[in-house]
Amino acid sequence: MRWVNIRPNRRNSLILGALPLLVVVVVYLFAAAIRHSANPSDKILPTPAAMVAAMHGLLVDADPLSGHLIFWADTLASLERLGIALGICALSALLVGMVLGILPAARATFGGLVMTVAVIPPIALLPILFIVFGLGETAKVALIVIGVTPFLIRDLADHIAALPQEQLIKAQTLGASSWQLALRIALPQALPRLIAGLRLSLGPAWVYLISAEAVASDIGLGYRIFLVRRYLSMDIIIPYVAWISLLAILMDLALAQLSRRSFAWAHQASR
């Protein structure tokens, strides 16, 4: 049988997918063991036991200064920033993307502006945001919004503009006005695309969040890993990074599930 025709079934796919992850873990454990046999107080590749011990304090013991359970407070702060920012992104992208996608005149007027903003590296704007909004929450949320929204707007506007002309003509011959076209034809077909765009934007959104937290913050997952870096605390950094990945995966899965539940029609063609 040709290699290109070998298709694993669902169970085998899961096993195959888990295999590389397992290999990475095993390789890490070996490397850690080797380093610790040479130097029992090695900090670069901490053993799982060291990680558990270090994380235990952050998970269940309240911080004597602030009274927070640090790990959970960090998670909550980061997720709150991310959630508010992505909510603003989704709403504004939906609004602007719809207008740009439906009205050729709006596209001609504002398309250039959106593109210009989209090509600015958002991190380069971080100093400006800190100067304008101060070092509080607003600047961090704004960084994510500025980083993600232009991409979402362009993606949505392109998607709506690429709806078959036949559909729009047909709707007009059925008596639909511009408003009704937007509400009943463009909006429902834009929503699954918006969710797909958000899923793709999760990666960049986390990058901007961690960057903003690293530069100026007093709480948050990104703040914590940059803080403990000063003490070479890999036993905290590694669990935090794993936790961030897990959160990202869960958010992605949740969005995928939301799309499949709410917009079943959009997933039928690919089945």
Place this chain on the structure above:
Amino acid sequence: MSDLLAFENVWLEYGEKIVLERVDLAIAERSFVSIVGPSGAGKSSFLRLVLGQEAPTQGRILLDGKRLTPECGPDRGVVFQRYSVFPHLTALRNVMFGRECTDARFTARLFGAARRAAAEEAEAMLTEVGLGDALHLYPAQLSGGMQQRLAIAQALMARPRLLLLDEPFGALDPGIRQDMHRLILRLWREHALTVLMVTHDISEAFGLGTRVLAFDKRRIDPHAPHRFGATAVYDLELTRKRRAAAPEIPKEVLRLTESVITNTQDSL
């Protein structure tokens, strides 16, 4: 029978390029007009003019004696070869869409008794085109032929003065196409429709139409082929009797057919 649609010396130009020239036509109410011609002979441009997607560069188009506004409206229904149904709505909601737009200007959604009435009417229309069992399926779950039935039902709900068909059966299997021919003829008779159908299939054009228009360029300048536009070069009234007894296709039209075939082969 009175004229429903009239073209008076209509020209359509895109800058230097002349697509249609001197189109003079009168289309009677309740006729079934087939439009044939080689690719690039302005058949689709002609349909776009009637649809109001474009305005003529010169001349006038009259519908019911009134000048046509260059925008699509509910007096002219259309079925395209593809993409004329909404993928995010079930068959029933697809057919109800027109009613929801005309009766609820702001929300474009109906509620209560109005909604039930619209749903009943839509269901009757779907049953009439043979989709009574597929009310709650999405277009992606329907075959090509069923999607076209849906598109026809959707267009008929708006009770258009004129039904435009742009190669509606071009993408269907031959067997399905036969069923669709019977369906469209039945609907044409029962709903007293006036139909304009663009097609590549000459036998379909003669089999369905009460009148066949062949579009082509009258003259061709080899050095500037874009400077002469196409027009209706043949205009054949088919009587009911001739249609029934496999009509004799005029030689000129057969020649056109061949050019269609060669064009198609060239493009393949």
